[in-house]
Amino acid sequence: MRSTRWKAASRAAIALAGAGALAAGMALFVTAPASAGTTLGASAAEKGRYFGTAVAGFKLSDSAYTTILNREFNSVTAENEMKMNATEPQQNQFSYGAADQIVNHARSRGMSVRGHTLAWHSQQPGWMESMSGSALRQAMLNHVTQVATHFRGRVVAWDVVNEAFADGSSGGRRDSNLQRTGNDWIEAAFRAARAADPGAKLCYNDYNTDNWTHAKTQGVYNMVRDFKARGVPIDCVGFQSHFNNDSPYVSNYRTTLSSFAALGVDVQITELDIQGASANTYRSVVEDCLAVARCNGITVWGIRDSDSWRASQTPLLFNNNGSKKPAYDAVLAALNNGTTPTDPPTDPPTDPPTDPPTDPPTTPPPGRGGSTATVSTNQWPGGFVATVRVTAGPPALGCSPVSTPPPTGPSATKPWSHTLARTALPAT
Numbered sequence: 001m002r003s004t005r006w007k008a009a010s011r012a013a014i015a016l017a018g019a020g021a022l023a024a025g026m027a028l029f030v031t032a033p034a035s036a037g038t039t040l041g042a043s044a045a046e047k048g049r050y051f052g053t054a055v056a057g058f059k060l061s062d063s064a065y066t067t068i069l070n071r072e073f074n075s076v077t078a079e080n081e082m083k084m085n086a087t088e089p090q091q092n093q094f095s096y097g098a099a100d101q102i103v104n105h106a107r108s109r110g111m112s113v114r115g116h117t118l119a120w121h122s123q124q125p126g127w128m129e130s131m132s133g134s135a136l137r138q139a140m141l142n143h144v145t146q147v148a149t150h151f152r153g154r155v156v157a158w159d160v161v162n163e164a165f166a167d168g169s170s171g172g173r174r175d176s177n178l179q180r181t182g183n184d185w186i187e188a189a190f191r192a193a194r195a196a197d198p199g200a201k202l203c204y205n206d207y208n209t210d211n212w213t214h215a216k217t218q219g220v221y222n223m224v225r226d227f228k229a230r231g232v233p234i235d236c237v238g239f240q241s242h243f244n245n246d247s248p249y250v251s252n253y254r255t256t257l258s259s260f261a262a263l264g265v266d267v268q269i270t271e272l273d274i275q276g277a278s279a280n281t282y283r284s285v286v287e288d289c290l291a292v293a294r295c296n297g298i299t300v301w302g303i304r305d306s307d308s309w310r311a312s313q314t315p316l317l318f319n320n321n322g323s324k325k326p327a328y329d330a331v332l333a334a335l336n337n338g339t340t341p342t343d344p345p346t347d348p349p350t351d352p353p354t355d356p357p358t359d360p361p362t363t364p365p366p367g368r369g370g371s372t373a374t375v376s377t378n379q380w381p382g383g384f385v386a387t388v389r390v391t392a393g394p395p396a397l398g399c400s401p402v403s404t405p406p407p408t409g410p411s412a413t414k415p416w417s418h419t420l421a422r423t424a425l426p427a428t
Helices: 040-046 057-061 063-072 097-107 133-150 185-196 215-230 253-261 279-290 326-336
Strands: 011-017 050-055 075-078 112-120 157-162 201-206 236-239 266-274 295-300 371-380 383-392 418-423
Touching: 040 050, 040 326, 050 057, 050 063, 050 097, 050 112, 057 063, 057 097, 075 097, 075 295, 097 112, 112 133, 112 185, 133 185, 157 185, 185 201, 185 215, 201 215, 201 266, 215 253, 236 253, 253 266, 253 279, 266 279, 279 295, 279 326
Parallel strands: 050 075, 050 295, 075 112, 112 157, 157 201, 201 236, 236 266, 266 295
Antiparallel strands: 011 383, 011 418, 371 383
C-alpha cells in the first residue's frame, strides 16, 4: 500500500489518511468495446491482459469521470467500498450497497471486477479493532466467508490479505491484531476464501515489494513458495507499485515479477501510480509486465490526478480536467508495441544480498531560519488524504518549527497511514 520510509533533508510532505485507498489481479479478460489499439483496456485485451483502475462509488455521478472510466478501462477495483469497515460496519451486519453499485456499473459495461480486500490490519471497523485472540480470528474468517460469498460469480479475483509484511530489513510479518491471533492467519483466510468463492483467483497484495533485493520482497516470496509447496490456495500476487522519490522504480522490477511467476502464481500490478507521472517510467512498467507471461494486467490507482490519494504528486495518466498526459501516450504505445510474453525463469534468484538497504535516520538536523507550511486535502465520503508541506529556508539557515492550521472541514480521527518524504533545497 504505502511507503513509510523516512529520508533526511529540508522539505517534508506528510500524508495522513482518515479512511484510505488501496488493491490484485485476475485471469478473466473482457475486451473493451473500443477498437483495439485506441484505448488502454482494448489494447491490453489484445495482449491477453487487463488494464484497470480504482473506482470510488461516489464519483460515478461525475460524467467526466465515468466518460474516461467507460472508454479506457476493462477492469475495476473498488477503492474503499469493499474494505472491512465498509462491508461490515457492525458485527454480522453487512452493508454492500456502495460496493454493489461499482460492481453493477462495471459488469453492465463488460468490465471485470477485482475484490479489495477481505482481510487487512487497517480500515477495520471499530468493533473489530477492539477484539483479539480466537474471537478476532473467528470474526475475520466469518467476514471473509460472508463477503466472498456475497460477490461470488461477480468478482474474478480477490485481494484476500493485504499488507501483512513489515517494512525494513527483517523480512518478517507486520505486528497487528490479526497477526497476534497466530502466524497461520493468512493461510486460514485463503482457505476460507477458496471455500466461499471457488471460482475466484485468490491474491496476496502488498507495497514496497518491487525491488527483488529487499528483505520484504523476499519475505513475501518465501511465504508464497511455502504456500505453493503445501497446497495452500494462492493463485496470484499483487504488487501495488506506488512509485515515488522515496520508493522509485527499480531496474530489477521485471526480475521480481518473473521470479514470483516462476513459483506458479499469476502476478499483477495492482495500484500503480508514479510521482510526476514520468512517461518513461510508466512505459517501463508496462513493458516489464508484457515481458512476463503470467503478468495478467495493470491497475492504476485512480483516473485523474485529482482522484488520486497522492493528488499533489500528479501521479496518474490524466490531468485534473481529464486530458491525457504524455504518460498515457507512453502506456498506450507500450501496450500496442508489446513484446511476446516469455515463460518465467525456472530458477529465479532466491538469495538477496545479505545486507538489504536499511532505512536512513528519521531525525533531521536541528537548525533555525524562516519556514512555511501548507496543507491540502483530497476528500471522499468517510475519509481524506491531507498533505502537509513544510518548506525550510536554505540549508545554511537550518530549520525552525512551524505551525499551520488544518483546512476547514475534515479532521483525522483514525489515521491509518502516513508518508514522510524529505528533499534537500538547493544551496543559495
